[in-house]
Amino acid sequence: MAETTPPRTPIIGISLKMYFSPSRTASYISSFAPIASAASALGVSTFVIPDFLSAASCAHTLNSVSTPNPSAPTGVGAQDCFWEEEGAFTGEISPRHLAELGIRFVELGHAERRRIFSESDADVARKTAAAVKNSIIPVICVGEVDRDEDNIPSAVAFVADQIRAAVADIPTDAQIILAYEPVWAIGQPVPAPTSYINAVCSGLRSVLDAELGRKESARIIYGGSAGPGLFAELDPEAVDGLFIGRFGHDVKNFEIMVKEIAAKKYA
Known part of the structure; x- marks a missing residue:
């Protein structure tokens, strides 16, 4: 008999980057809160990553939202x-201080941080360890730079090296989220082909499970121009959810994607 509950709680999150003002963020969170509660009832966890100016107020709001399913909470990230x-360390943000504010997630190693600020795998590893030490779940962004859909093993190998580096100094049971975002797909009109996403994430899932012993502690979510309709075509055994950007600026789209994830993961 097939399992009725997936081994890892599906999750969907959005990063607002530097698009929203504090007032627009507050309005977005007000609309997002009931969707987060409904998502929990469906068994789907959610998170929002606003800019730093809004993180504390967003955490205050979402951390008080009713989540019917304790295993599918909502939360705010940095x-x-x-x-x-x-x-x-002028201008930097302490993970301890984030935790004090009720921040539950932190996005690390995004392609923009690597490209604009020259962040390395070693930097991401140190930040990951600091986040885990302060009981914050790291959302570690990984992805190959060059597009070569005919060479899936190369993409898996590249991303697997990023993952190994990021988790080298944290316990095996520490909860992490890997946001697989092919750099070449970020900001594009459409995401990477679903067959490609499935194949790469399946390869990464094997690395996490067999080599790194993280079958239950690591979830993989896909980002890179992710939007409504995508998860229906993804392999729920390999992909645990989505990490969205501009296609989630309309909370109605976010709600659609929550339902698509719940329908696929619990089919």
Whole structure:
């Protein structure tokens, strides 16, 4: 008999990057909160990653939202953190301080951070360790730079190396989320082909399960121009959810994707 509950709670999140003002973010969160509660009832966890100016107020709102399913909560993330908890690091954000504000997730290693600020795998690893130390779930962004749909093993190998580096200094049972975002698909009109996403994520799932012992502690979500209709074509055994951007600026689209994930993961 097939399982009626997936081994990992499906999850969908959105990063607002630097698109929304504080007032627009507050309005978005007001509309998002009831969707998050309904998602929990469907068994889907959710999160929003606003800019730093809005993170505290968003956390205050979402952390008080009723989530009928305790295993599918909602929460707020930060768009980055530093690898030290305190000190003379002007402009940086302490993971300890984020945790004090009720921040539950932190996005690390996004392609924009790697490209614009020259962040390395070693930087991501140090930040990941700092987040886990402070009981924050790292959302680790990984993905190959060059598009070559005929060479899936190369993509899997490239991303697997990013993953190995990021998790090298954290316990095997520490909860992590891997946001697989092919760099070449970010900001494009359409996502990567679903057959390609399925194949790469299946390969990464094998690395996580067999090599790294993270079958239950690591979830994989797909990002890179993800929108409504995509998850219906993805392999729920390999992909646990979505990490969305501009296609989720309309909360109605976010709600659609929640329902698509619930329907596929619990089919």
